[in-house]
Amino acid sequence: DASARIVPRGGDDETFAGVKFSSAILPPEMIEKIETDQIDDFNAYWEGEEDEVLIEKVAPKIYKEPGKLKSHYVVKSFSTDEEGKPVDTGLLPYRLVRASENIDLWSLGVLAFTLLTGEKLIPSTRDDDCASGADMHLLHSWGTQPEVLSDLYKKITDDAARDLVMQLLKSKPEERP
Secondary structure: OOOOOOOOOOOOOOOEEOOOOOHHHOOHHHEEEEOHHHHHHHHHHOOOOOOHHHHHHHOOEEEEEOOEEEEEEEEOOOOEOOOOOEOOOOOOOOOOEEOOHHHHHHHHHHHHHHHHHOOOOOOEOOOOOEOOHHHHHHHHOOOOOHHHHHHHHOOOOOHHHHHHHHHHOOOOHHHOO
16 A cells, blocks of 8 residues: 555554555455445445545446346545544445555565566556456455466466565465565
8 A cells, every 4th residue: 555654553553555556456355345235335435535536446346247247346445534544434344454564565466477477467557456347356356266377377487486476466465475
């Protein structure tokens, strides 16, 4: 997260990731699948926000298969007060994610993949936000389809570099180096 300092858990200045973000760079733990009945509360949380670009950025993204709505995905984002503290998060359908080195390690893996292959890991916009709900679904479900990951990792020709990227892009934060 571009604006979160990493501090010890439970510290006075504990911070959370998700205020400023590029969704295609975020790890799976920062993407939330929300149910249709949660969308109204989610939208109510953001109701007073005046920044139209932010509203579009945090809006639920639809993932569908031909003829069928499958789900909605959002980044685990939140609004802050003047002191940078999260504003009442009771309407959000997720728990905030503590800022940690694990998020940065994932982002390093995304950057390394791009540098080593010349391709984006996740299809994204010019601002490195997921291009679609399907792309957010891919992130959210990272690691559940080994054949997809295998095809991606095969694009890295150097064995040591491939191993490093595979370690950085572990779906479980605690498994990252």
